[in-house]
Amino acid sequence: xxxxxxIGIQELDKALMDGIPKGYTIxxxxxxxxxxxxxxxxxxxxxxxTENVTYFSTTERDEDVKNAMKEFGWEQDIxxxxxxxxxxxKVLAKNLEISRYRQEGLKMKDIxxxxxxxxxxxxxxxxxxxxTYGISKLKPPFRIVxxxxxFFLEYYEESDVLxxxxxxxxHTQHNEGIALATMLKGVFSNRIESGVEDxxxxxxxxxxxxxxxxxxRNLLIRKVRNHPEKTKILSxxxxxxxxxxxxx
Amino acid sequence: xxxxxxxxxxxERCLTGIDGLDNILDGGIPRGNTILFTGSCGTGKTxxxxxxxxxxxxxxxxxxxxxxxxxxxxxxxxVIPYDFFEESLIKKGTLVFVxxxxxxxxxxxxxxxxxxxxxxxxxxxxxxxxDELSIKRLVIDSITSVCYRLKTEEKIREFILKIGKALSNRxxxxxxxxxxxxxxxxxxxxxxxxxxxxxxVLMGNLERRGDLLRTLQVVKMRGTTHSRAKxxxxxxxxxxxxxxxxxxxxx
Numbered sequence: 496x497x498x499x500x501x502i503g504i505q506e507l508d509k510a511l512m513d514g515i516p517k518g519y520t521i522x523x524x525x526x527x528x529x530x531x532x533x534x535x536x537x538x539x540x541x542x543x544x545t546e547n548v549t550y551f552s553t554t555e556r557d558e559d560v561k562n563a564m565k566e567f568g569w570e571q572d573i574x575x576x577x578x579x580x581x582x583x584x585k586v587l588a589k590n591l592e593i594s595r596y597r598q599e600g601l602k603m604k605d606i607x608x609x610x611x612x613x614x615x616x617x618x619x620x621x622x623x624x625x626x627t628y629g630i631s632k633l634k635p636p637f638r639i640v641x642x643x644x645x646f647f648l649e650y651y652e653e654s655d656v657l658x659x660x661x662x663x664x665x666h667t668q669h670n671e672g673i674a675l676a677t678m679l680k681g682v683f684s685n686r687i688e689s690g691v692e693d694x695x696x697x698x699x700x701x702x703x704x705x706x707x708x709x710x711x712r713n714l715l716i717r718k719v720r721n722h723p724e725k726t727k728i729l730s731x732x733x734x735x736x737x738x739x740x741x742x743x
Numbered sequence: 744x745x746x747x748x749x750x751x752x753x754x755e756r757c758l759t760g761i762d763g764l765d766n767i768l769d770g771g772i773p774r775g776n777t778i779l780f781t782g783s784c785g786t787g788k789t790x791x792x793x794x795x796x797x798x799x800x801x802x803x804x805x806x807x808x809x810x811x812x813x814x815x816x817x818x819x820x821x822v823i824p825y826d827f828f829e830e831s832l833i834k835k836g837t838l839v840f841v842x843x844x845x846x847x848x849x850x851x852x853x854x855x856x857x858x859x860x861x862x863x864x865x866x867x868x869x870x871x872x873x874d875e876l877s878i879k880r881l882v883i884d885s886i887t888s889v890c891y892r893l894k895t896e897e898k899i900r901e902f903i904l905k906i907g908k909a910l911s912n913r914x915x916x917x918x919x920x921x922x923x924x925x926x927x928x929x930x931x932x933x934x935x936x937x938x939x940x941x942x943x944v945l946m947g948n949l950e951r952r953g954d955l956l957r958t959l960q961v962v963k964m965r966g967t968t969h970s971r972a973k974x975x976x977x978x979x980x981x982x983x984x985x986x987x988x989x990x991x992x993x994x
Binding site: 589590592593601603606 | 841842851864868871875
């Protein structure tokens with residue numbers, strides 16, 4: 496290991512190894528509304544200037560990612576690879592068109608305007624492959640954000656997603672980069688949650704509990720590879736500067 | 744076959760324009776009928792059906808050829824040498840070629856096996872095209888290729904019944920081309936198509952004194968009296984010629 500890098504939250508860095516060792520893969524999980532996506536952006540911003548930051552977005556548009564970072568006063572010098580947009584263009588837009596023809600009827604011009612896809616491109620795109628290929632091309636020092644794994648778990652076999660995660664982890668480890676993936680909590684089976692957690696080096700869970708008329712937020716360090724003593728619960732605050740944590 | 748109702752004898756006819764065939768059919772195909780054109784490969788089904796469409800287009804009836812297996816580009820190239828073919832018919836839009844795979848693609852019918860809902864979608868789409876282009880003559884080459892995607896007898900029956908009804912309601916006279924193996928003891932690959940069609944025209948090969956003759960026989964045709972004799976079919980640059988098959992001799 497050659498040093499550490501910041502996860503983007505000072506207290507969390509301290510609670511870990513004064514940062515996260517290069518080569519590590521992190522999972523951030525939580526139910527909707529806990530700030531998982533914000534965590535991903537804060538993590539991305541923390542790498543700007545020292546690492547090449549690539550943000551793989553599956554639901555947000557490029558500008559949504561950057562605007563959110565801007566609102567919290569962070570730099571936005573990151574590269575966004577928009578898997579969600581590619582999926583829309585290649586799959587959803589086509590489905591929309593098909594439903595239009597089915598509803599409104601097929602016209603001769605729709606047939607005449609049809610352009611056959613060249614035979615060498617007439618295959619279904621595997622976005623999981625697109626992701627791992629995209630990551631394999633990254634030059635160190637790199638910081639990868641994958642927001643989120645949910646997209647892939649929804650469309651591909653669990654075993655394929657786990658295998659892709661292993662590839663990403665291996666590439667990150669080998670090149671001493673750093674990677675973070677987000678995943679919703681409680682949506683997928685325990686088997687898949689444990690499977691992903693087993694691959695990553697650090698698992699962070701964001702938790703939001705109701706406390707009377709307020710929410711109480713916690714940041715759970717659920718797993719730190721080889722350092723079970725570092726697993727603990729920090730209290731967490733989200734304000735206009737982003738996420739911060741405090742020992743309880 | 745003179746057991747048809749009297750009123751049906753008055754049905755308007757769709758002249759095929761093919762020498763001999765209109766005589767065999769006592770004045771042409773009753774308009775709105777859905778006919779199964781069946782035979783093994785090389786028996787002239789495509790050529791004959793194209794000629795049927797071209798004659799219709801020349802007479803001002805909009806005609807549609809739906810090609811399932813062969814690309815329509817290739818098909819038109821093959822038909823250009825025939826004397827009866829006029830390229831202007833395509834330019835004017837009286838003779839229209841549509842590739843069925845494009846229809847499938849547009850409707851998202853990409854699974855290997857169609858569902859009953861897919862059958863409805865397909866029939867509706869073909870009906871849309873017939874309406875839009877005011878089609879009076881239609882050929883599907885081949886219905887067997889469509890049936891491959893339907894798999895079950897139930898769905899094939901549903902498709903043929905619905906497409907037949909949709910086309911007949913629109914006054915469209917249609918030829919459904921069906922592929923059978925030379926040794927088949929029935930007129931269609933699945934056996935369902937032949938029971939539902941309004942007519943069956945069987946095309947075959949006959950070896951006689953070392954020559955392979957093409958033959959044509961009208962097996963069934965609702966709404967008209969017709970000959971059931973076997974005719975020899977000659978594909979000439981001028982189109983299809985039919986002459987009665989001479990009996991006797993060493994067969």
